[in-house]
Amino acid sequence: MKFLKRALVASVAALALAIGPAVSAEAASTSFDVTKLSASSIVVSNDGCKYVDVYMKHKKTNAKYWDVDVDITRNGSWVDSLWFSDSGNTSRIHTYICPWYEGLGKYVLGPSSVSADSWDYDESVYRTDYTKGSFYIRGKTYASVSSKRKGSTVTLTSSTKYYNPEWDEKRNYNPKVKFQVKSGSKWKTLKTVTAKKGKAVYKVKSKSKKTYRVTFGQVSWATGATSKSVKR
Numbered sequence: 001m002k003f004l005k006r007a008l009v010a011s012v013a014a015l016a017l018a019i020g021p022a023v024s025a026e027a028a029s030t031s032f033d034v035t036k037l038s039a040s041s042i043v044v045s046n047d048g049c050k051y052v053d054v055y056m057k058h059k060k061t062n063a064k065y066w067d068v069d070v071d072i073t074r075n076g077s078w079v080d081s082l083w084f085s086d087s088g089n090t091s092r093i094h095t096y097i098c099p100w101y102e103g104l105g106k107y108v109l110g111p112s113s114v115s116a117d118s119w120d121y122d123e124s125v126y127r128t129d130y131t132k133g134s135f136y137i138r139g140k141t142y143a144s145v146s147s148k149r150k151g152s153t154v155t156l157t158s159s160t161k162y163y164n165p166e167w168d169e170k171r172n173y174n175p176k177v178k179f180q181v182k183s184g185s186k187w188k189t190l191k192t193v194t195a196k197k198g199k200a201v202y203k204v205k206s207k208s209k210k211t212y213r214v215t216f217g218q219v220s221w222a223t224g225a226t227s228k229s230v231k232r
Contacts, residue, residue, distance in 0.1 A: 030116060034110070074102060
């Protein structure tokens with residue numbers, strides 16, 4: 001229907017040009033530029049496929065009819081293409097991604113194939129627009145800490161896991177874990193230890209009972225997490 005509409009408009013425009021006054025040589029040039037591509041990042045904790053809303057902003061001049069095909073890639077490999085157009089999905093469309101198949105991490109939006117025509121089809125634009133955006137699909141992570149005391153030595157042991165959609169299970173995760181102690185109303189980092197096989201250990205000297213926890217930040221493919229506190 002869209003192409004029939006365009007053909008009809010072009011025919012009418014041609015007839016109008018034939019019997020009407022000449023088009024001014026100073027008519028505005030046709031242009032179309034993608035100015036922004038964006039999408040919200042999501043966190044997965046099960047193996048279900050996910051809808052991701054993708055947004056496009058653009059700037060145009062004298063472009064009545066237009067189409068924009070946006071590529072989505074991950075690690076340089078094609079994932080999907082999204083079609084925006086003047087006849088629908090002008091600024092938002094969703095993609096359907098299965099993290100168990102496509103994987104976790106950064107997804108890149110763009111480049112895009114752009115086509116645009118003036119109302120009378122007298123001017124057309126066909127080009128590649130290199131505007132890019134991105135979003136992340138991260139596996140949910142989990143942190144816990146246990147403690148033991150022997151005299152004035154408190155041994156803190158962290159356990160860290162992340163959800164792996166490919167295996168549909170929580171698996172050992174090895175982030176840089178911050179062991180923290182509560183000082184007044186704030187948390188003070190005692191030591192940062194890289195976990196091995198999902199575990200990290202830190203020993204602290206303290207004769208009095210104190211409150212401890214572990215925390216770590218997010219990366220491109222996994223969220224950050226903070227454990228519940230323990231008092232020892």
